[in-house]
Amino acid sequence: MSDTGKSTIGLIGLAVMGQNLALNIADHGYRISVYNRTFEKTSAFLQSNSNLTNLDGFRELKDFVNSLKSPRKIIIMVQAGRATDAVVDSLIPMLNKGDIIIDGGNAKWTDTIDRENRVNSKGLLFVGSGVSGGEEGARFGPSLMPGCSKEAWSEIKDVWYAISAKVDDKTGKPITGASPGSPVKNGTPCTSYISTDGSGHYVKMVHNGIEYGDMQMICEAYHILSEVGRMNPYEIGEIFEEWNQGILDSFLIEITADILKQTDASTGKPFVDIVLDAAGQKGTGKWTSVNALDMGVPAPTVAEAVFARCLSAVKEERTQASKILTSTKTNIYNDSREELVESVRDALYCSKICSYAQGFQLMRIAQSEYNWKLNFGEIAQIWRGGCIIRAAFLQKITEAYDRDPEISNLLLDEYFTECINDYQDNWRKVICLATTYGIPNPTFSSALSYYDGYRSVRLPQNLLQAQRDYFGAHSYERTDSVRGKFFHLDWLNPSRPEKQV
Numbered sequence: 001m002s003d004t005g006k007s008t009i010g011l012i013g014l015a016v017m018g019q020n021l022a023l024n025i026a027d028h029g030y031r032i033s034v035y036n037r038t039f040e041k042t043s044a045f046l047q048s049n050s051n052l053t054n055l056d057g058f059r060e061l062k063d064f065v066n067s068l069k070s071p072r073k074i075i076i077m078v079q080a081g082r083a084t085d086a087v088v089d090s091l092i093p094m095l096n097k098g099d100i101i102i103d104g105g106n107a108k109w110t111d112t113i114d115r116e117n118r119v120n121s122k123g124l125l126f127v128g129s130g131v132s133g134g135e136e137g138a139r140f141g142p143s144l145m146p147g148c149s150k151e152a153w154s155e156i157k158d159v160w161y162a163i164s165a166k167v168d169d170k171t172g173k174p175i176t177g178a179s180p181g182s183p184v185k186n187g188t189p190c191t192s193y194i195s196t197d198g199s200g201h202y203v204k205m206v207h208n209g210i211e212y213g214d215m216q217m218i219c220e221a222y223h224i225l226s227e228v229g230r231m232n233p234y235e236i237g238e239i240f241e242e243w244n245q246g247i248l249d250s251f252l253i254e255i256t257a258d259i260l261k262q263t264d265a266s267t268g269k270p271f272v273d274i275v276l277d278a279a280g281q282k283g284t285g286k287w288t289s290v291n292a293l294d295m296g297v298p299a300p301t302v303a304e305a306v307f308a309r310c311l312s313a314v315k316e317e318r319t320q321a322s323k324i325l326t327s328t329k330t331n332i333y334n335d336s337r338e339e340l341v342e343s344v345r346d347a348l349y350c351s352k353i354c355s356y357a358q359g360f361q362l363m364r365i366a367q368s369e370y371n372w373k374l375n376f377g378e379i380a381q382i383w384r385g386g387c388i389i390r391a392a393f394l395q396k397i398t399e400a401y402d403r404d405p406e407i408s409n410l411l412l413d414e415y416f417t418e419c420i421n422d423y424q425d426n427w428r429k430v431i432c433l434a435t436t437y438g439i440p441n442p443t444f445s446s447a448l449s450y451y452d453g454y455r456s457v458r459l460p461q462n463l464l465q466a467q468r469d470y471f472g473a474h475s476y477e478r479t480d481s482v483r484g485k486f487f488h489l490d491w492l493n494p495s496r497p498e499k500q501v
Helices: 016-027 039-048 061-066 082-094 109-120 134-140 150-163 199-227 233-243 251-260 284-295 300-313 315-321 337-369 376-382 393-403 414-436 442-454 461-472
Strands: 009-012 032-035 055-058 073-076 100-103 125-132 143-147 487-489 498-500
Touching: 009 016, 009 061, 016 032, 016 055, 016 134, 016 150, 032 039, 032 061, 039 055, 055 061, 061 082, 073 082, 073 150, 082 100, 082 109, 100 109, 100 150, 109 125, 109 199, 125 134, 125 150, 125 199, 143 150, 143 199, 143 376, 199 233, 199 251, 199 284, 199 300, 199 337, 199 414, 199 442, 233 251, 284 300, 284 337, 300 315, 300 337, 300 442, 337 376, 337 393, 337 414, 337 442, 376 393, 393 414, 414 442, 461 487
Parallel strands: 009 032, 009 073, 032 055, 073 100, 100 125
Antiparallel strands: 125 143, 487 498
16 A cells, blocks of 8 residues: 555654644654544644644544554653553554554653563564653654664654754754744754663663752752852842853753742742642652662762652651751851852752762663663763753763763763862862751762762771671672682681681
């Protein structure tokens, strides 16, 4: 049967992200078919975009599948887990060899590996593509992280290059100005082939883990400026706006400034002051932390960001505890406001460096664990636009991997080493100040502990390993022996003889 008049690509799932991604694809001139489990949503979507002649909707899944050019390319934008599996299972009998199923949801990478194996066994291809940027990113250009075979990538790459965010070739800054029907077309696309099977969703997970850290660090900076500096939200918003013109230039700093300067319409109070301090989470930060623990990779800053959200969620308990538990009394801060602002900025930047170092170290270990080949410079590049953590800072990471593609930790790069050498006095000062004032700073302090631990030639875990040998005969290595030789001291024997094990 001829493919004349058929769609280049299809999309299932017309929630907010699905709708906006479909419109993004249509804006770039591709004919796209859409399907939703409830046809009412499909119908409403078509009616609200009746001006688009390259957008087709279908009531029946079979008709949707038959509307696609061969090899069929179908993006799934439904809830991760059972809903995704249900859609995949319903599609498989309707597809032909070489057709491609693309999961654009927030799937767990291990689920993606399993789905690809199941789909491949039927002669089909599978892509697990991370999609970051929220509603606006999906509409006008997200960061896209595809994990799949090279064969599948060759079939989808033109669409992925077209619909992804674009950054300036020289500066690495996002190119803005897209509007409905008028997308950004020039610049470097914020997508690239990641590696095989679950690598795309894994990299998206680490992106989200880093995002958790970024957001919590920003919150700690706001908290310190508020409580120590006695600054109101509008003043802090002005500070963040200024920070966004320098080394902290990023989407999250930009929106934080906007949020802090917003007034609540019903009360006239600063908007942020009427928002309840109980944070939610969707699981990717937890997945990142659990995976780091599973692989024995130190990622304490991401984990602390997750725990900070967990602690915030027990609002009623904290309210009761505040009536019982106290902190030491401190005097009002009377030192230079300018010095405080500069110190908090430096603490935020140093903590950010350590958080990203942890994330990239995690991906470095993961590629060995899962037999992937990751290009870390390219990953940093595709995060420069479209995604939530987009920042000028990512250009520095790309440059670091350009200097040394095999660098074991970003802290060892000359730029980041110099930054921390220049700023760490203020970093340490801020953490001491926050501690003195009883202000929690889990990501600031965990990032510093990570830095101090990583730079230490000797840590106290020699004692810890001796303890493990004492109560559990877990053995230890000796400083005067080669690595890999283990020993045990017979602690219950009065003479305590040592033997190699």
